[in-house]
Amino acid sequence: MTHDAAHGSGTQVTGTAGAATSRLTTREAAERLGVKPETVYAYVSRGQLASRRTPGGRGSTFDAAEVDALARRTGRKEPSPSAAGDLVFRTGITLIEPDRYFFRGVDATELARHHGYEEVAEWIWTGELRPGIRFAAAPEPLAAARRTAAAMPRHSSATDRLRAAVAAAASADPLRFDLSPEGVLNSARSLIPTLVGALPTAGGPEGGDTADGPLAARLWPKLSARPADAAALAVLDTALALLADHDLAASTLAARVAASTHAHPYAVVSAGLGVLEGPLHGAASGLAHRMLSEVVDRGGAAPVIADHLRTGRRVPGLGHRLYTAEDPRAGALFALLDEMPQAAPAMAAARDVVATTARHTPLHANVDLALAIFSVAYGMPAETGETVFAVSRTAGWIAHAMEEYAERPLRMRPSGQYTGPRPPQPLPAPKSTGGSAN
Template sequence: MTHDSAHGAGTQDTGTGRAEGSRLTTREAAERLGVKPETVYAYVSRGQLTSRRTPGGRGSTFDAAEIDALARRTGRRESSPPPSGDLVFRTGITLITPDRYFFRGVDPAELARRYGYEEVAEWIWTGELRPGIRFAAAPESLAAARRTAATLPRHSSSTDRLRAAVAAAASADPLRFDLSPEGVLNSARNLIPALVGALPSAGGPDGDGAAGDPLARRLWPKLSARPADAASLAVLDTALVLLADHDLAASTLAARVAASTHAHPYAVVSAGLGVLEGPLHGAASGPAHRMLSEVVERGSAAPVVADHLRAGRRVPGLGHRLYRGEDPRAGALFALLDEVPQAAPAMAAARDVVATTARHSPLHANVDLALAVFSVAYGMPAETGETVFAVARTAGWIAHAMEEYAEEPLRMRPSGQYSGPRPPQPLPAPEAPVP
């Protein structure tokens, strides 16, 4: 197994040496293409180049003939799309179709059957699969994240603690301003386990897990006091993989805006977390959890759905603007949860909700309903889905940041359509003092 910690055990591509044979170092490839090294990695992200890790893991090399072919096709560095009414981003990370989605052209559910979250995250970032890789936080970052998160009030949410942990981990990483591809990767490999380590234990055995454990095993005791079995960990690890990215969701757009200013990766993740907490985004699984718990308790979805409709509320966990049918992430998780006996009541409740609502509206299950089944089945808190979402999506935010760092900076500057009073206006009169 490979253990990577922040700015120490991660790989380095110095570009100072010459690659052997017909292969080029990152710096040599960049010089031949006439671009920055960051842009070379962007070409890899978009599937326009392939890379190979050098022996010993110290950077990547590129086929010289492939570099020359790309240089002939492009002729010069790709320019950003011209300003238009819609923001459009070139990205090689996630493709969404009306029925499915893909990471670098591969079905994420297939990836999750073979590889864990850390392996998939590394592949999303670099286009290279590194079986057995484990992320490890630098001791200083982990200690700072835990210490800061622990100072928050007891009623603080997990997202509150994650936001605090990101800021603390950043302050402990003096190399956070290194925006080279390897610098960003080292920050990411440091940050994700620091976030998990900063969450309080749910009170079960192995409250913090072992540093060499897969991330899902380290996250489990933060979510549940019950010991995890292989089936439980498979569901959690699959959820982390499936949620790692979803194209330009609201939080990812915020992350790319931050990256366009060349904010460091920790600040990029902070931007994403701020948007993720919205009830229409990452926090949407909480209402689905509470609804599903009520359906299980009452034994029927009909009165619960009726209560939501009577109050003018949408039924949580249903519908997705990007998919015609069931959210493929939900389908993949439901397939695993169907094999877990203790999830049977929550699964039955979810299907009852879908069937009851379908009598009036053709809405299908989305990933929030699947996360709710998971959290209800294992007796976890309502915010569990939001926690899993936040940890998982950190990988996607980093991947998009790496793409954005290779673009022209500050390219996102829309103009406001002013609707206030037309100038010139007189100076405002001061308010009368309160007696």
């Protein structure tokens, strides 16, 4: 669609009934919404606004009442290009609103409720739904990833192994430099099951590994030595689907920076994994797991919350800067966990945490708390949520990389604000090595 070049005032268009309807140019619509003109067209592509071609012209017009209604629904203005420069990204993947989020215009929680992770990943990548699709790892990258991950020290975390597995898989894929959309998709469809396949099984090297079935079924034995029932697999599959993308989270920004250099998809995923391990990002669910386990063991949240506050630690699993109420991802998982008797003690402990904290600060549960309930209920390691997050979010990193490959290369080059000594400074004197003065 051609961007509107008109800058004049709103026009009057006569409808079929002869009544005059106020129409806005693209520039006027953008000003009312507080966004860039490009974002107006993004709203059109998402089905949130309807546009109409200007009679005899090249631009588009928009119904003023519809624009005003959208402005009321969004309730916030996006940063202008002059305020944020190149760090304002045009993206058609995820839209986050105050109480829900969408994958390519479709409610993400509804999508995850009705479709498995691999189907959701395909939707995010291509905008096409492919029922029953299964991702398969290529033999050579999978073998290289397994050898590398298995050679790491026993104390290595799952994220350590995933980072090593990505590098090893990349070295075994000579086609990794193909940045065409189909080439990237082929790499992604192989890489995600390769990551899962490279993880050790929870029951030891001989137990439970499988190369077929949904990705959630292949991931389960890497997380738990217990056999999975249908309800537990449904929670895991839903969690994978819900976490597949969340707009420009820190790890996704890192992935886009890597993609802006035209780094191959494996390098993009490596960049995302490097940021994910921070305790304020993917590792946050591990903190929530440990807190929830302690609440279950001590029989109540009050002493645990008191310990956190006394030592100046924030209570994990609560609050999210993008949602004013409960994280919709947490709500979707709670609905499934509530139906599982095995999760009842952990659910009760989580509700106690929320209620106890609410006496001081009204914070709502986020997805880290929901992942913690799941991992505690099934006796999984504390890092389970981080592992699920890493495998799932690989789909989002790939989706953003595909968008970034289509942008101007190396566009993210901010300038530093130098605060060091003003030049010219004298050459530094050699540092004394100490020693005797006698």
